[in-house]
Amino acid sequence: MGLLTGARLVALDTETTGMSPADGSALVEIASVTLESGAFGAEWSSLVRPGRSIPPDAVRVHGITDAMVADAPEPGAIAGRLRATCGDLPLVFHNAPFDLPFLADLMRRSGEQPLFNAIVDTLGLARGLFEGGGNSLGALAARLGLPPQTAHRALGDARTTAHLFLRLARRWEEERDVRSLAELAAASQDVLRLTARR
Numbered sequence: 001m002g003l004l005t006g007a008r009l010v011a012l013d014t015e016t017t018g019m020s021p022a023d024g025s026a027l028v029e030i031a032s033v034t035l036e037s038g039a040f041g042a043e044w045s046s047l048v049r050p051g052r053s054i055p056p057d058a059v060r061v062h063g064i065t066d067a068m069v070a071d072a073p074e075p076g077a078i079a080g081r082l083r084a085t086c087g088d089l090p091l092v093f094h095n096a097p098f099d100l101p102f103l104a105d106l107m108r109r110s111g112e113q114p115l116f117n118a119i120v121d122t123l124g125l126a127r128g129l130f131e132g133g134g135n136s137l138g139a140l141a142a143r144l145g146l147p148p149q150t151a152h153r154a155l156g157d158a159r160t161t162a163h164l165f166l167r168l169a170r171r172w173e174e175e176r177d178v179r180s181l182a183e184l185a186a187a188s189q190d191v192l193r194l195t196a197r198r
Helices: 056-062 075-086 096-110 122-129 137-144 154-176 181-196
Strands: 008-016 027-036 039-047 091-093 119-121
Touching (some): 027 075, 039 154, 075 096, 091 096, 091 154, 119 122
Parallel strands (some): 008 091, 091 119
Antiparallel strands (some): 008 027, 027 039
């Protein structure tokens, strides 16, 4: 029985107008990719109307313009769908400390239950395995030869995060003797805490 046998997880990614909801930034796109026993399952993505103009710096990153989100759903219209998709499953992010505040803000404003799910962070898993070299999503995808996706769009990045998770989870199982998702999630968070202090 492998680490991922019978496991269901959801890889998530967001695109935003800026760096933090604390400074008024908002979601403009969100996507999820479900993983079941190490295989890709259902995918979902949606643009989101942010309620403010998208700054040029953000447009340069993800290419999402005010015109593209003019008829997109309001945040409250997608929060329930996202909450149902996540359920109580473990969630996979690349650099969760960026995405989680936006999702917490979305749930709070929409009256949905918070996401108290277990979090596996592929950034922590990568830092725990690789000395030196870039650990951005794009750098890791190139280093590991992951299937090409549309970068800096939520669905493309969620797919890349899912592929990255599968590759890194296998290595943590084989090289670090990790035997459960809970252990893997804890390891990813521990590495992030340790590397944040450097």
